[in-house]
Structures are given as C-alpha cells and as structure tokens.
Amino acid sequence: MASREYEEDVDAVLARRHDNGGDFWASEDRRLGKGGPFSTLESLLILSELGVARSHEAVRGAADLLLGACREDGRFRVAPKGTMYPCHSAIAAAALCRFGYAKDPRVKRLLAYLIDNRHEDGGWRCKKFSGGRGPETEFSNPGVTLFALDAFRFTEHREELDQAVETLLDHWTFRKPIGPCHFGIGTLFMQVEYPFLRYNLFYYLYVLSFYKPACRDGRYREALQALQSKLDEHGRVVVERPNRKLAKFSMCRKGEPSELATRRYREIAENLGTGGEVSRKGAKAQRKERKA
Numbered sequence: 001m002a003s004r005e006y007e008e009d010v011d012a013v014l015a016r017r018h019d020n021g022g023d024f025w026a027s028e029d030r031r032l033g034k035g036g037p038f039s040t041l042e043s044l045l046i047l048s049e050l051g052v053a054r055s056h057e058a059v060r061g062a063a064d065l066l067l068g069a070c071r072e073d074g075r076f077r078v079a080p081k082g083t084m085y086p087c088h089s090a091i092a093a094a095a096l097c098r099f100g101y102a103k104d105p106r107v108k109r110l111l112a113y114l115i116d117n118r119h120e121d122g123g124w125r126c127k128k129f130s131g132g133r134g135p136e137t138e139f140s141n142p143g144v145t146l147f148a149l150d151a152f153r154f155t156e157h158r159e160e161l162d163q164a165v166e167t168l169l170d171h172w173t174f175r176k177p178i179g180p181c182h183f184g185i186g187t188l189f190m191q192v193e194y195p196f197l198r199y200n201l202f203y204y205l206y207v208l209s210f211y212k213p214a215c216r217d218g219r220y221r222e223a224l225q226a227l228q229s230k231l232d233e234h235g236r237v238v239v240e241r242p243n244r245k246l247a248k249f250s251m252c253r254k255g256e257p258s259e260l261a262t263r264r265y266r267e268i269a270e271n272l273g274t275g276g277e278v279s280r281k282g283a284k285a286q287r288k289e290r291k292a
Contacts, residue, residue: 006050006260009249013043013050014058024062031079032065033088037243040065041078041091042197048098049195049260050251063099066092070106074113085126087144089114093151102154114148115157122163124148128180140164141179142171143199146207150196153210165211168204169219191241192230194252194261201227202237206264209271224268237261 016038021028025040032040040062052059069077069092076089093110101107119125123140145164152161177184189200196203205227208214232238236257246252251260 006250009251010047010050010052012249013038013046016043017058024058024065026062026065029080030065030069032069032092033078037197037245041095044095044099045091045197046195046246048095051260054099059099063096063101066096067101067104067106070110072109074109074111074116076110083128085128086114086117086124087126087141087147090124090144090147090151094147097151097154102151111151111155111157114151115160118164121167122161122165123167124164126180133180136176136178136182137180139178140167141181142168142183143181144179146199146204149211150203150207153207158211161211162213165208165214168208169214169217172219172223188241190226192227192237192239192261193241193243194237194239194258194264195246196264197243200241202261202264206268209268215272224272227265231265232257235262237265 016035017023017025019038020026020031020035022030025035025038025043026032027034033042036042037046044059044062044066047056047059054060054063066076071077071084074089075084076092077084078088078092089110093107093114096102096104096107096110102111114124117124119140121140123142123145125140126144145168149161149164149168152158171178171183171185175185183199189204191200192202193200194202196206201223205220205224208220214220227237230238230240234257236259238256239252239254239258239261242249242252242254247254252258
C-alpha cells in the first residue's frame with residue numbers, strides 16, 4: 001500500500017477517476033488514453049509509483065479495462081475506433097507489468113506481438129507521420145521503445161532485446177530528433193521528470209539499468225553522470241519538470257527533492273551493483289569538480 005505521506009496524492013488521482021465520463025479514468029465509450037495524465041493508462045502508471053497495491057479496487061478496475069482491450073492477435077485497442085499503434089501496446093504493457101500482470105495470457109499475447117513487430121533497428125515504431133517524412137523518420141520511436149523495454153524488464157525476454165537497448169544508447173550520442181514522432185535529446189529531455197510518464201533522462205536511465213548491456217556501456221555511464229550532477233547534497237533526486245497537472249503532488253514538487261524519485265535512483269545504483277552510498281559520493285565529487 002501507499003505510505004501515509006502520499007495518501008493525499010493517491011486520493012487526488014482517485015478523485016479524477018470519473019472525469020472522462022466513465023469509471024477508472026476512461027471515457028464513457030472506453031477511451032483509455034483520454035485525459036492525460038489522468039487517463040486510464042497514465043493513472044495506473046502514477047499509482048504504481050505511489051505504491052498502491054494491485055488489490056486496490058480502482059487498480060483492479062483499470063487493469064480489467066486494459067486487459068479487456070487486448071486483442072487476440074496481441075494488439076491493444078486504446079479506443080473503440082482508430083488505428084492501433086505500438087505506442088498504445090507498449091504503454092499498456094508497461095502499466096500492466098508494473099502491477100504484476102506479466103504472466104497473464106492476454107499480456108503475454110501483447111508482449112509476443114511487440115517482440116514479433118520490432119522495427120529493423122530493434123526498437124518500435126508507430127507509422128504515423130504527422131510531422132512529415134524524412135530520413136530521420138526511418139528510425140524507431142525512442143519513447144515507444146523505452147516503454148516497451150519498461151514492460152519487458154519483468155519478463156524473460158531481456159536478452160532478446162540487445163538491439164533495442166543499442167538504439168536507445170545510440171540516441172544518446174546522436175541526440176537529434178528521430179522516429180515519426182521526432183523524439184530528440186535536448187534541454188527538455190535533460191530536465192529531471194517524475195513520475196515516469198514520457199521519454200526523459202531519468203526514465204531512460206531507470207529502464208536501461210535493468211539491461212546488462214546498457215549498464216556496461218560508456219554512453220549509459222555518461223548519461224548517468226548527467227543525472228548524478230543534479231542530485232542534491234544528500235544524494236536525493238530533485239524534480240525539475242513535473243507534469244503541470246501534478247505540480248501540487250507531494251511526490252513531485254518542482255525544485256524539491258522527491259523521496260519516491262530517489263528510491264528509483266537507488267534502484268539504478270543497485271542494478272549497476274554500485275550501491276547508493278557509492279553513487280552519492282560520486283555525485284558529490286562531480287559537484288566539487290564543477291566548482292573548481
């Protein structure tokens with residue numbers, strides 16, 4: 001269950017569950033991505049960060065909506081009509097896997113579909129070209145790929161996804177906007193965001209820390225140093241860019257250290273085998289170097 005410190009945050013999410021016209025943050029006609037960040041998909045992601053249990057009736061209700069939208073062919077239908085994109089499948093898979101549904105047959109079909117429908121560079125790509133087409137749109141979408149890898153960290157498929165990991169590591173070097181949705185690595189990407197709702201430095205480092213090839217890579221270490229340089233003197237993560245609709249939440253107040261975000265940072269350190277103490281010392285050393 002969520003700690004008492006964050007009960008108000010949980011209550012604030014639950015209070016929005018009927019805003020879109022239906023229950024469990026869906027619209028009356030079961031649109032599951034409407035009303036972000038208080039859509040069915042994103043509300044589950046937020047509640048997972050707040051530590052709400054899978055047994056909570058709102059979590060069970062929202063998860064049932066997502067599971068009911070998983071088709072027999074493995075695709076995920078986020079709305080009654082319209083194209084089914086890999087991004088919808090990836091986000092749904094991540095939300096469900098975070099709540100322990102990775103072994104549900106419907107989620108297994110969803111994950112199998114994602115495995116079988118990777119782009120040629122190993123990631124995932126939505127064929128939606130609202131920003132036009134060009135050489136840069138021939139790459140996979142880094143944001144979709146990150147959500148997919150978030151889901152797959154709960155499975156036995158991790159060793160199959162080295163190429164997807166490589167595409168994200170390569171983006172750290174390339175940095176320019178790529179994929180049909182034109183994801184880039186610039187000023188906004190580098191600002192610390194929490195909770196994990198979109199492609200950004202902190203989420204990037206967190207997910208990739210579950211993949212051994214990333215942990216050993218110099219590009220990952222360079223990105224990690226960028227995050228460590230932003231820690232406060234106590235080694236805590238300070239949120240720089242919360243979602244504006246979550247700005248008053250205790251979990252992610254702008255300019256303040258976040259206990260929940262810091263827990264995720266310590267998971268990164270544990271995954272790297274360094275431990276929180278080593279990482280905090282490293283951050284302190286980096287701050288001294290910048291002042292010198």
